[in-house]
Amino acid sequence: MTSMDEMKAIVDAAVDFAEDKTEGIIVRGTLGKESQVRFSQNSIDISKRWHEMKLEMFIILKGAQSGFAERSVTNADEAKQAVEDGIAFIKHLPESLFFAGVEEKVSKYKPVPDLVDPRFDDFTEKAPQFVNKAIEAAIDEGAVRVAGALAFGRQERYLRSSYGPSGESVATIFDLNVRAFQDELDYSGQGLTCGTKPTSAEKEMVEAGAKAGRLSKQASSAVQGEPGKYDLVLSPTVAANVLGFVPGAANPFMVLIGLSPLGDRMGQTIAPEGVSVWDDPTMPQGLGSRSFDFEGTPARKTTIVDGGVLKGFIHNTTTARMFETESTGSSGAAGLGSGVKMLLPVSSNIVFNQGDHSLDELLETNRPTIYVTCNWYMRFQNYQTGEFSTIPRDAMFLIENGEMKPIKNLRISDNVMRMFANIDAMGRDRTQVYWWEVSTPTFIPTVRVKDCRMSAATQ
Amino acid sequence: MNDPHDLAEYCVEFGRGLGAIYVEARYERKVGRGLAYRNGEPVSGGISPLSGIGVRLLVDGNIGFASFDRIEKNLAEEAITAAFKMAKNSRRKEPIDLGEPVANEGKWSVDVKQSLSDVDIDTIMDFAKQMNEQMNGLAQYTMMINPTVTDKFLVTSEGTKLTGHLEHIFMFTLLTAAGDTGSEQKFLDLTRCGGWEQVRETRVVEVLGEEVNRLKRSATQAKAVKELLERPIDIMVGPEVAGIISHENVGHPSEGDRIMGREGAQAGESFWRDLTLGESRVGSDAVTVCEDPTIPNTGGFYLYDDEGVKARKRTLIKNGIINEPLLNREFGVRFGRESNGAARASAFNREPIIRMANTFFEPGDHSFEELVEDVKLGIFMRSFQEWNIDDRRYQSKYTGSEAYLIKDGELTETMVKRPVLETTSVGMLSAVDAVSRDLRFDFPGTCGKSDPMQGVPVYAGGGDVRFRGIRLGGVG
Known part of the structure; x- marks a missing residue:
């Protein structure tokens, strides 16, 4: 079995081999061992195990003539062959208009705390027990049927750039998604938890199951909601997906290809004064945390929104030079379809400020208000202007006379910039969200948003 | 080795x-x-x-x-x-x-x-x-x-x-x-x-x-046309929109693993769970929707699935009645049937699960012009941009990208701005009264499902489909 030392030797062989054949090369080796337990109808459906060791190589042949090669390798000879193949492909490419250099400064990296579970190896055989406890907790709270997935893994990485930087990292991760149902299809609830130390997360996993069960019970007898204008109280899960889109779009490449509404908003007020957001790769237990980026630039916290004002974008060396600023240590190997990666700024953890309201306080209102606990399928009509819709799924409640009345079958059909500007209050329950619909780990509390538009089927 | x-x-x-x-x-x-x-x-x-x-x-x-x-x-x-x-x-x-x-x-x-x-x-x-x-x-x-x-x-x-x-x-x-x-x-x-x-x-x-x-x-x-929002109208959709409807409102709910709950925490379940195969009506007689991996040179093409089962055409809805779910070997047994060759894995590192391949409205016997000439007031939605559907595959929304006003049996040059077709699956499929004879797969796409996510290439299409008496949705 390959060890970190063996992987380092393979990465070094690739970099050394490329030395006199290219202008420069960055090689990142990843040695991963990941597992997942999936379950539905209260039983485990499948247990999975993945082993991988791959090299991602950014090759700068000459000037801006550059490109990516990615391959799984077993030994130094295969790594050298991967370099040869990459060069043979890239030599046909014209110069990229989106390359203006990489990090050349050698830095010492500060480790991010709490990224490794020292007892991780014990977890594989325990995982099914943890899953069964989460299922039981959901049933104890009133669920009839329980489904979900527990994923966990350990990833070792070694980066070496021919320009000087090099570094290594180890991280462990887990995420659990529990969804509970009554007999009916549409009385359901969800519980999530994620982090870096699965062996000490039994309590959180059981609570995720219990929460899913509780919500599915509370959603029983939900009735058709009325379309119209409401204040929405968004759980962290929903807020991460809908409101998290805005800081996630603070990326110059997204602006340049038309996928961001922030292109001409720098320095403008886009949210109330009480809203601040950062891209922060230094968050303890953050699933997107790291000490350095793909170029070897040290990770650092970047302010995106400060007191409601759009203050910054994330950058790598290329975009920083294009926009005459400094890299924020956000360089990543972003996928652009089958076979293509690109050196681009990539979000790490999106972090919203903590608010000061309890959930009860957020729900105390005389205005027409709906509490949305989960959503999926967010799609845009226009990314530049922000028109979108998404579907609440699982428990949703109309708040009326201090009571939570379960409702169903409504759709949030609004504008994401308008909703961001209409943030009304933030909870003090900030939590890390990462699941199917939220692929960038997002730390965010429950958020109340004024005057949102809800639509429904016409027939 | x-x-x-x-x-x-x-x-x-x-x-x-x-x-x-x-x-x-x-x-x-x-x-x-x-x-x-x-x-x-x-x-x-x-x-x-x-x-x-x-x-x-x-x-x-x-x-x-x-x-x-x-x-x-x-x-x-x-x-x-x-x-x-x-x-x-x-x-x-x-x-x-x-x-x-x-x-x-x-x-x-x-x-x-x-x-x-x-x-x-x-x-x-x-x-x-x-x-x-x-x-x-x-x-x-x-x-x-x-x-x-x-x-x-x-x-x-x-x-x-x-x-x-x-x-x-x-x-x-x-x-x-x-x-x-x-x-x-x-x-x-x-x-x-x-x-x-x-x-x-x-x-x-x-x-x-x-x-x-x-x-x-x-x-x-494109501009808003007020009279279209005042009452139910007829809506015609081209093969691109027909394709996404056949995929989202018919193909996904027909997946056996969703019907039995295996995708409950991810892609969701299916409103077909509470229906009876061969008996329950979800659309008009004009609706027949099929699935076929064996069509040469289509995005979802294969001849044997990833469990080694020979691929064949499946009729999901026959004349408005749900007819056959998509099945792999495990769910073939659970349905008391056998696999109909729907197991696909997106890569070596993914388990084979039930997937669509090429999904489409079976063509009817009308020409496009014949469909138009019967419409007093309506739209022809040729393509869409924003769309979504709930995880039971019952509440869907398609927002037009390219749409034209149809008035008094004529397809006009007037472009309608972002009309919204926001309905239930049964509400929409029950409103179909005709499908054109021009089968085209105008919707190549990547279908996502499962956890870890598996994106597989699919095609979707149909003839042009005409819906009668639908009120446009959205927020006006």
Whole structure:
């Protein structure tokens, strides 16, 4: 079995081999061992195990003539062959208009705390027990049927750039998604938890199951909601997906290809004064945390929104030079379809400020208000202007006379910039969200948003 | 052991030795090359020959899956042993049964005249230049072209031994047109399946040019037409919108694993759960929706699925009645039927699960003009941009990208801005009164499902479909 030392030797062989054949090369080796337990109808459906060791190589042949090669390798000879193949492909490419250099400064990296579970190896055989406890907790709270997935893994990485930087990292991760149902299809609830130390997360996993069960019970007898204008109280899960889109779009490449509404908003007020957001790769237990980026630039916290004002974008060396600023240590190997990666700024953890309201306080209102606990399928009509819709799924409640009345079958059909500007209050329950619909780990509390538009089927 | 086929066969033997009653090993090698352009200029290129073996094993009624990306015997043994132990600890109350043994042997391939492996990068860049020229004049445009060749080898403990060969030219564009009425955006997938001859035979350059011109017109001319919001109207949709409806409102709810709850926490369940196959009506008599992986040179093409079952056409809805779910071996048993060859895995490191391939409204016997001439007030929605559907596949929304006013039996030049078709599946399918005879697969796409996410290429389409008496939705 390959060890970190063996992987380092393979990465070094690739970099050394490329030395006199290219202008420069960055090689990142990843040695991963990941597992997942999936379950539905209260039983485990499948247990999975993945082993991988791959090299991602950014090759700068000459000037801006550059490109990516990615391959799984077993030994130094295969790594050298991967370099040869990459060069043979890239030599046909014209110069990229989106390359203006990489990090050349050698830095010492500060480790991010709490990224490794020292007892991780014990977890594989325990995982099914943890899953069964989460299922039981959901049933104890009133669920009839329980489904979900527990994923966990350990990833070792070694980066070496021919320009000087090099570094290594180890991280462990887990995420659990529990969804509970009554007999009916549409009385359901969800519980999530994620982090870096699965062996000490039994309590959180059981609570995720219990929460899913509780919500599915509370959603029983939900009735058709009325379309119209409401204040929405968004759980962290929903807020991460809908409101998290805005800081996630603070990326110059997204602006340049038309996928961001922030292109001409720098320095403008886009949210109330009480809203601040950062891209922060230094968050303890953050699933997107790291000490350095793909170029070897040290990770650092970047302010995106400060007191409601759009203050910054994330950058790598290329975009920083294009926009005459400094890299924020956000360089990543972003996928652009089958076979293509690109050196681009990539979000790490999106972090919203903590608010000061309890959930009860957020729900105390005389205005027409709906509490949305989960959503999926967010799609845009226009990314530049922000028109979108998404579907609440699982428990949703109309708040009326201090009571939570379960409702169903409504759709949030609004504008994401308008909703961001209409943030009304933030909870003090900030939590890390990462699941199917939220692929960038997002730390965010429950958020109340004024005057949102809800639509429904016409027939 | 350096030969991946030999190692796959060893994996079967090793899994059986551990005590699994069924073992399948699938070696897959996917060689992709790709180019990315922004506003006509190259921004990135790359290659990614990714390969490995995925092993699925049935242990005391529990399923385990292991995958590894290096052809190493020790690694295979470690991964399979870990999956075996985890599966054994799962202790399902109801054991999984894969049904009658399947033992198919042979080779299959998509039709290819000029293999993508033989096309040099200069040829691909010349083609990209022609494509970029079609998008000239848009405010912004991004394009990815990824010719990809996939080879599979499947071997099982029941005697299946199959090799398969696929070639896809994945092509994806993001278009932004700016005009007098604001900007309009469109994700346009132009993926083709087969050899390099497909770009010529399917007129992909011309198709892109036509799409771009229509998007520019939409950004310049589309406007709200008040009378369309005042009462129910007739709505006609072209094969692109018919395709997404057949995929989302019919194909997904027909998936057997969703009906039985296995996707509950991810892609969701299905409103078909509470219906009866062969009896429950979900649409009008005019609605027949089928699924067929065997159509040559389509995005979802295959002749044997990833469990080794021979592919065939499936009729999901027959004259408005739900008829047949999509099934793999496990859910074939649970439905008291047998697999209809719907098991697909997106890569070597993913388990085969129930997926669509090519989904479509069966064509009817009307011409497009005949459908239009019966409409007093309505719209023709040729394409869409924003869409979504709930996870039971019952509440859907499609927002038009290119739509025209139909008045007094005439298709007018008046472009309607972003009409919203927001209905239930049954409400919408019950309103169909006719389908045109022009079957086209105008919606190539990547269908996402499962956790970890599996994106697989699919096609969707139909004839033009006419809905009677639907009130437009949205927020006005």
